[in-house]
Amino acid sequence: MELPFAESFKIKMVEPLKRSTREEREKWIKEAKYNLFNLRSDQVFIDLLTDSGTGAMSDRQWGAIMTGDESYAGASSYFNMKNAIKNILGFDYFMPTHQGRAAENVLFSVLVKEGDFVPGNSHFDTTKGHIEFRKAHAVDCTIDEAADTELYHPFKGNVDPVKLDNFLKDHKDKVPFVIVTITNNTAGGQPVSMANLKKVREICSKYGKILVFDSARFAENAYFIKVREEGYANKTIKEIVKEMMSYADAMTMSSKKDAIVNMGGFIAMRSYELWRECSTFNIMFEGFVTYGGMSGRDMNALAVGLDEGTEFDYLETRIKQVEYLGNRLKEFGIPFQYPAGGHAIFIDANKVLPNIPKEELRAQTLAVELYVEAGIRGVEIGTLLADRDPDTHENRYPKLELLRLAIPRRVYTNNHMDVVAVALKNVFDRRTQITKGLKIVWEAPIMRHFTVEMERA
Ligand SMILES: Cc1ncc(COP(=O)(O)O)c(C=O)c1O
Structure with a gap:
């Protein structure tokens, strides 16, 4: 029998994670003005906001x-x-x-x-x-x-x-x-x-x-x-x-x-x-x-x-974990940028939430839903990130409206990836009931996504 794939590292130091209830998360995300950057890290169970600076050093x-x-x-x-x-x-x-x-x-x-x-x-x-x-x-x-x-x-x-x-x-x-x-x-x-x-x-x-x-x-x-x-x-x-x-x-x-x-x-x-x-x-x-x-x-x-x-074994472990999450989402029929990328899975929010008007920020809405579902923090790569046109000040609507789930390096196990996949499936299964998105109540003139404040539309 062929041996299964396993990580090319073992764990020497660990950090506890905090679970929370749906009611707590509803309250916290409202207080955070529906901007996931405003959440405290202990309000998050699995943090896929970014792979930047969040890796575990050897x-x-x-x-x-x-x-x-x-x-x-x-x-x-x-x-x-x-x-x-x-x-x-x-x-x-x-x-x-x-x-x-x-x-x-x-x-x-x-x-x-x-x-x-x-x-x-x-x-x-x-x-x-x-x-x-x-x-x-x-x-x-x-x-x-x-x-x-x-x-x-x-x-x-x-x-x-x-x-x-x-x-x-x-x-x-x-x-x-x-x-x-x-x-x-x-x-x-x-x-x-x-x-x-x-x-x-x-x-x-x-x-x-x-x-x-x-x-x-x-x-x-x-x-x-x-x-x-x-x-x-x-x-x-x-x-x-x-x-x-x-x-x-x-x-x-x-x-x-x-x-x-x-x-x-x-x-x-x-x-x-x-x-x-x-x-x-x-x-x-x-x-x-x-x-x-x-x-x-x-x-x-x-x-x-x-x-x-720049060692192959490290990269193989890393990229296979991203691929693992992608494969689980594929099993559930959840649309994402295919094939899986190197550091993240990008969910196609235009396909998951087409009933929400694009002005109501589909990818950000999906990010909020996933957080409320299971305390998982992703990030919008879509209309918020695209900022307004500097000349016309109109919103720019990019071709792709994505929810990025970035996987930190050497931090989470595939059990965490399973939680992410099932949480997304639960949101995906009730997608037709999600008909209202978000509206912006305050934004900075440039790179607004970091500090933008929103409310439910
Ligand atoms: C492709 C790319 N370039 C530049 C940057 C900016 O790097 P930093 O966040 O270290 O300022 C990032 C950060 O996410 C990135 O993904």
């Missing part, structure tokens, strides 16, 4: 924390991080930042000017925020297949090379760089193929443009290349990562994902000139260039995390 990482060097300048921890970035990602220059959006802030302070266009594949919200904050525009060139949640495509995160080329042909003077997000979070944690990265590189070179990778989940992307793309099955994850990164001029990194730390980020680049230009902004916004908002101990843990995060 014993090796905790060991590295104890030897962190907290010198203001030139700390050994900085050099540990530098070596890991050079060895694993291949970049000569880098600077730490406190998280991914800080890396975007520093790099875009150098590169983005008012009126610019930045093409890419479904820019993440902070990326788009930092572009639009500078009165520039994010241009989405993702392949059309990404918008069809039922369609199988092995690399649904890909850039459409024809869209990109056409855009650059017409607007090249206003494009400072192209950004490719690996994996493509907004389209459902979907990977980008090596062939696509190579093609985008060729297009960038043809027009003389810098290519930046938003690399938060680069290792999960490499796993999908290994298991889905021809020619990569026998390569190690580290070999695949090296090739992926060879196509980029620079990368921004939220280390809270694939470097498995609770806080941290960086920018890495090939050009010393670009490093120099960024260093001024890094010093202004983040801190001196050898710590940039990170403590020495966290830089040490990050260096180890980059190594562990």
Whole structure:
């Protein structure tokens, strides 16, 4: 008999979870103005709000924390991080930042000017925020297949090379760089193929443009290349990562994902000139260039995390857990972005709650229903996240209205995934009775989803 699959780790430290009643959750979500970011963590049973900074560090990482060097300048921890970035990602220059959006802030302070266009594949919200904050525009060139949640495509995160080329042909003077997000979070944690990265590189070179990778989940992307793309099955994850990164001029990194730390980020680049230009902004916004908002101990843990995060056994355990949840939902007929992404399952709220008018926030309504059902916290990736158009101030209704269930790394067991699947089934079974959504009563002018306040419509 074939042995079943089991996790490639064992558990050394645990943290209790609190259960609650439906009545308590009804009260708490109302007090939270139907915004799940406003809940206290002890009001949540299974927290799938994000996989960002919520992973469990390994014993090796905790060991590295104890030897962190907290010198203001030139700390050994900085050099540990530098070596890991050079060895694993291949970049000569880098600077730490406190998280991914800080890396975007520093790099875009150098590169983005008012009126610019930045093409890419479904820019993440902070990326788009930092572009639009500078009165520039994010241009989405993702392949059309990404918008069809039922369609199988092995690399649904890909850039459409024809869209990109056409855009650059017409607007090249206003494009400072192209950004490719690996994996493509907004389209459902979907990977980008090596062939696509190579093609985008060729297009960038043809027009003389810098290519930046938003690399938060680069290792999960490499796993999908290994298991889905021809020619990569026998390569190690580290070999695949090296090739992926060879196509980029620079990368921004939220280390809270694939470097498995609770806080941290960086920018890495090939050009010393670009490093120099960024260093001024890094010093202004983040801190001196050898710590940039990170403590020495966290830089040490990050260096180890980059190594562990690019090991096949770890990635296989991680991605198979996401797939496990996807398979359970499939069994129940619940529609989600298919195939399952690397870090999360994205439920298609347009298909679950079509009776709710889109103005009443279908995905957010589904998120609230799931929380009330079982204390599970997901996050809306839909109309709230899309913000208003900065010019017309009208709501933007994206093609996909999704409830994202992001799985923290090395934190929950498959028993928790079973609870999530059954809770969703219960909501799904009573979906026709859910006819009213939510309405916004207060919102911030940019990145409103974090602080928006709502009531039942
Ligand atoms: C693709 C992507 N880019 C950038 C970021 C921003 O990173 P951070 O949350 O560390 O600021 C995130 C965070 O979720 C992300 O998923």
